Amino acid sequence: MPDRPTQILQATARLIAHRGVRGLRVEEVAAEAGVSTALIYYHFKNRAGLLRHTLDFINRRAIRYTEPDVRAPDPRAQLTDMLLMELQDDPSVRENSAAWGELRATAVFDSGLHEELAAATTAWVTDVADLIRQSEAAQDTDPQAAAERLVALVEGLSQQWLSRTLTLERARELLRSAVDRELR
Numbered sequence: 001m002p003d004r005p006t007q008i009l010q011a012t013a014r015l016i017a018h019r020g021v022r023g024l025r026v027e028e029v030a031a032e033a034g035v036s037t038a039l040i041y042y043h044f045k046n047r048a049g050l051l052r053h054t055l056d057f058i059n060r061r062a063i064r065y066t067e068p069d070v071r072a073p074d075p076r077a078q079l080t081d082m083l084l085m086e087l088q089d090d091p092s093v094r095e096n097s098a099a100w101g102e103l104r105a106t107a108v109f110d111s112g113l114h115e116e117l118a119a120a121t122t123a124w125v126t127d128v129a130d131l132i133r134q135s136e137a138a139q140d141t142d143p144q145a146a147a148e149r150l151v152a153l154v155e156g157l158s159q160q161w162l163s164r165t166l167t168l169e170r171a172r173e174l175l176r177s178a179v180d181r182e183l184r
Contacts, residue, residue: 006057007033007035008029008033008035008039008040008043008050010033010057011029012024012029012033012051012057013054013057014099015029016054016102016103017094017096018098021105024047026040026041026047048110048112051103051110051112051113052113052116054103055100055113055116055117055120056120058096058099058100058103061096062096062100065085065090065092065096066082066083066085066086067082075132076135076136076183079128082131083128083150083154083179084172087154087158087168087175094162097158100155101155101159101162104117104155121151125148125151128146128150132146132147132182137182137184141184146182149182150175150178150179153174153178157175
């Protein structure tokens with residue numbers, strides 16, 4: 001069984017993925033986690049702190065399931081696999097992707113999430129750019145710019161897949177095609 005703070009973060013991510021951030025109340029999180037509101041305030045200080053920690057929790061969880069497969073034959077395959085892991089028909093990935101998208105959308109109006117979101121996005125872009133540098137991309141490929149485009153594409157495809165305006169298969173096909181185009 002996870003420790004109490006992790007249990008609270010899991011419950012928060014689950015509620016955000018299923019209901020969104022707007023209107024999320026600490027009392028609902030407490031009920032979902034099976035803890036008191038006082039314990040949530042003890043660990044996270046306030047709702048804003050809970051959201052910031054949840055963003056970090058979601059990011060760390062995504063890092064675990066998108067870790068590049070070192071058995072992949074080359075950095076290009078590792079890159080493709082890592083990005084495709086963001087688009088899986090797995091309940092935990094769906095939950096994580098929905099909660100990430102919701103927190104990113106909330107950051108448009110809540111400056112308290114900007115710093116954590118920027119740090120998480122920068123780390124993700126850096127990981128992608130590193131794999132692009134290791135691949136046999138064309139000399140004129142700018143790894144940083146290509147990584148930024150691919151990360152933005154993954155987020156957009158994820159939102160379209162989660163909102164059922166694009167099938168998972170089509171999203172994965174478009175992503176594979178984009179990696180091929182970026183690394184010509």
